[in-house]
Amino acid sequence: MRTAALTIALAALALVAANFATGAMRSEKLAPRLCETTGGGRFVGIPGSPGERIDRRLLNDVRMLKRKYKIFITDGYSLDPVHSRNGEHPIGLALDIVPDIRRGGSWKLISKLAKWAEPRQNRPRAPFRWVGYNGDPGHGRGHHLHLSWSHSETRYNKPARTVYSLRCPTPAKPKGDGGKANDPAKPKNTKKGQGKSKKKGKRQRKNHGGVKATPVPATGGITPRSLGRRLAPPQPETGGVTLPQSR
Numbered sequence: 001m002r003t004a005a006l007t008i009a010l011a012a013l014a015l016v017a018a019n020f021a022t023g024a025m026r027s028e029k030l031a032p033r034l035c036e037t038t039g040g041g042r043f044v045g046i047p048g049s050p051g052e053r054i055d056r057r058l059l060n061d062v063r064m065l066k067r068k069y070k071i072f073i074t075d076g077y078s079l080d081p082v083h084s085r086n087g088e089h090p091i092g093l094a095l096d097i098v099p100d101i102r103r104g105g106s107w108k109l110i111s112k113l114a115k116w117a118e119p120r121q122n123r124p125r126a127p128f129r130w131v132g133y134n135g136d137p138g139h140g141r142g143h144h145l146h147l148s149w150s151h152s153e154t155r156y157n158k159p160a161r162t163v164y165s166l167r168c169p170t171p172a173k174p175k176g177d178g179g180k181a182n183d184p185a186k187p188k189n190t191k192k193g194q195g196k197s198k199k200k201g202k203r204q205r206k207n208h209g210g211v212k213a214t215p216v217p218a219t220g221g222i223t224p225r226s227l228g229r230r231l232a233p234p235q236p237e238t239g240g241v242t243l244p245q246s247r
């Protein structure tokens, strides 16, 4: 009997190891707008946002945000020192956002998104981990909105093992299918460097304070807090100013 149990245990272990080796992705829907995904992290180009990259597990969220809130992404995955080193830009789990005016975007829509993502100051709705907008230095209406997604502890420039998102990601097509699978993670345009000349602050305008979000009770009952201590602690950004490291 013990041998059988051991065999099963070993088989399970082998499966885990295989998942690690292939970077396999496991997603679990925790709530209508909350998905937990372990494995499969990779920095990829964002379709329709030349030069911008993100952890591929957020692509479905990004697509939804673009469609619904007409966002224009000014930065995603980035090792630029203007971003907090311990924040989510260097691990591809943050977006800096302004309105996509050409597609009908507006600050009104961005404010709506900010208010939805963070109904009360510093109490973001899961899966968001930190939201930078009105009331946060270097962020806000007329400046930019920062969204960070919750994740397990990780290191600088290394995809987090576990990520929380609004929508479950589309699993990547397994390798060996000719490589031309309809993988949304694959940047359509792999040429690097083009249009990447943006400078921080080029869009910066004076923050007039904007509209203060009215507190709205969070629905769903799942807050980043209730996801437990698997989450890395929030890392607020000071808007282009890297916080001094406390070590």
Ligand SMILES: [Zn+2]
Pocket: 083, 089, 094, 095, 096, 146, 147, 237
């Ligand atoms: Zn940011």
